[in-house]
Amino acid sequence: MTDFRLFGVLLIIALSSVTPTTADSNAVALSDWIPGILTPYGGDEPTVPSYGVTIGSCGYDDIMQDSWPYWSVAALATSNSFHLAGPDLGCGQCFQIQCINNGPTFVGKCHDNWENNSITVMITDECPECAPDQIDVQALSFDKIAPLINGRIQTQYRRVTCTPPDAAWVRIDGNNGPGLWLRLWIVNVAGSGGVTAVSIRGPDQVEYPMTNTFGAAWEIGSAPQFPADLIVSTDDSQQLIFFGAVTVGQTGYVQTASQFISTPTAWPTAPAFNNDVAVASYSTAVTVTSGTLISNATAATESYCPPTCDTCLDINFALHNYTCAQQKAFGKCNDNFLTQPLHPLDATAEGVNITAGYCARTCGRCSCTAEA
Numbered sequence: 001m002t003d004f005r006l007f008g009v010l011l012i013i014a015l016s017s018v019t020p021t022t023a024d025s026n027a028v029a030l031s032d033w034i035p036g037i038l039t040p041y042g043g044d045e046p047t048v049p050s051y052g053v054t055i056g057s058c059g060y061d062d063i064m065q066d067s068w069p070y071w072s073v074a075a076l077a078t079s080n081s082f083h084l085a086g087p088d089l090g091c092g093q094c095f096q097i098q099c100i101n102n103g104p105t106f107v108g109k110c111h112d113n114w115e116n117n118s119i120t121v122m123i124t125d126e127c128p129e130c131a132p133d134q135i136d137v138q139a140l141s142f143d144k145i146a147p148l149i150n151g152r153i154q155t156q157y158r159r160v161t162c163t164p165p166d167a168a169w170v171r172i173d174g175n176n177g178p179g180l181w182l183r184l185w186i187v188n189v190a191g192s193g194g195v196t197a198v199s200i201r202g203p204d205q206v207e208y209p210m211t212n213t214f215g216a217a218w219e220i221g222s223a224p225q226f227p228a229d230l231i232v233s234t235d236d237s238q239q240l241i242f243f244g245a246v247t248v249g250q251t252g253y254v255q256t257a258s259q260f261i262s263t264p265t266a267w268p269t270a271p272a273f274n275n276d277v278a279v280a281s282y283s284t285a286v287t288v289t290s291g292t293l294i295s296n297a298t299a300a301t302e303s304y305c306p307p308t309c310d311t312c313l314d315i316n317f318a319l320h321n322y323t324c325a326q327q328k329a330f331g332k333c334n335d336n337f338l339t340q341p342l343h344p345l346d347a348t349a350e351g352v353n354i355t356a357g358y359c360a361r362t363c364g365r366c367s368c369t370a371e372a
Contacts, residue, residue: 026262027096027120027160030192030236036133037105038097038155040142041075056125058091058215060187061171063124068164068188069094074121074137077130082123082159087235090123091216092186092193094162097121097135099145103154110146110153119144122162122193162193163262167336170230170245170254174219177248178202182223184230184246185216187253191260192236199231200224200246207231226250234260241343258336312366313352314359315342324359333363 055061056075065071074097076083076090083090098118099110111117119141127136135157139148146153166188174183186195195216199207202224210218227244242256314324332338338358356366 026163027094028262029096029158029160031159033156033158034133035100035103036097036135036155036157037131038099038142038146038153038157039130039134039136039151040139040148041136042139056215058088058124058126059185059217060091060124060215061173061185068166069122071138072119072121072141073124074135074141075125075127075130076123077132077134077136078126078128079132080130080135081132083126087194087196088212088216089126090194092162092189092195093123094160094193095121095123095135095157096160097137097145097155097157100154100156106150106152106154109150111144114145117145120160161262162190164188164190164259166255167259168232168240168242168256170242170256172246172251172254175223175246175249175251177223178225179222181219181221182210182246183213183217183219184210185218186230186232187216189234189260190262191238192234194235195232196235197231197233201229201231202226236260257340261337312356312361314361315352316359324362328359328362333359333365338363339365 056073063069063071063073074095078089080090082093082095096118097120099114101108101110101114119137121135121137121141125136127134130136135155142148142153168186168190169188171185171187172183173185174181176182182200184198186198189195195212195218198210198212198218200210200220200223201207204224206224208220208222208224210220213219223246226246226248228246230242230245231239232242233239238260240256240258240260242258245254245256316324340357342352342354342357353360353366357363360366
């Protein structure tokens with residue numbers, strides 16, 4: 001099977017072309033600011049892949065520079081609280097990092113305009129030799145907030161949501177077939193980025209839990225019959241089902257049709273990153289369900305806006321208890337969780353247009369000829 005590479009072809013750029021950039025403006029804070037130290041790796045040859053942009057302890061494989069997360073990656077100390085708390089030793093989580101020019105140590109080492117400049121990185125590796133408050137980032141990312149020659153700077157950092165620009169992917173590197181060993185990674189994960197559980201479900205509709213064996217890798221010793229679905233849960237209480245993600249002989253990257261929500265309204269909006277206002281922890285967020293319906297009686301409740309024909313229905317799986325009109329007002333009509341085909345559990349109305357997706361009538365994705 002062809003290996004469909006998520007990250008494209010390596011784009012080598014000169015270090016001098018890197019300009020300071022602010023953190024992802026769409027990200028939402030998931031923790032308070034924490035004081036720390038930032039160090040770079042790969043500084044001798046910053047445009048040559050090394051450590052966390054190759055395999056890394058998370059096992060993500062080669063990360064290419066021209067696709068998300070664009071070499072904006074980092075390693076957590078093995079004694080760091082986020083690494084210890086997990087899930088997956090922090091793999092896939094995203095952090096906003098700001099250089100502090102007037103901190104207790106390393107004064108005056110940031111780029112100019114440091115108060116309004118930060119980076120967002122994804123965790124792909126671990127750093128056993130790092131201090132608990134130390135984060136080790138790829139050299140090009142370091143250079144965005146401080147001259148690389150400085151080597152060690154005072155920072156503050158916090159966990160934020162990940163905001164990849166497209167759907168989640170599944171990377172399969174071991175597929176021995178039904179009844180045999182299977183290993184895979186869930187990559188490009190939006191929202192909290194932390195995968196807490198993966199189950200696999202074959203045609204018999206029985207779910208078999210997979211085991212997180214190292215980094216972000218998930219394995220099962222005896223896979224079910226294929227094609228198989230993957231049921232993926234994250235530590236912000238979201239869950240998606242990737243239908244038919246694993247087939248006979250399939251290896252490499254498989255793009256799904258769904259993505260986790262990166263900015264649910266249950267989370268607090270992040271204050272300006274140079275403002276030390278405390279923000280609520282993501283653990284207090286309301287449970288949400290994104291994408292395909294899961295076995296959750298509350299989330300799976302169908303809510304019908306008044307239809308005017310038999311086949312064009314507003315079917316809503318009660319995400320945040322918002323109506324279809326509210327989803328449209330929020331600008332969500334074209335998001336994956338509404339445009340995906342209806343799950344069989346939702347398509348209970350006779351003749352309903354399954355391919356029109358959720359909130360089809362309000363969002364204008366089908367037309368009616370028959371009156372209800």
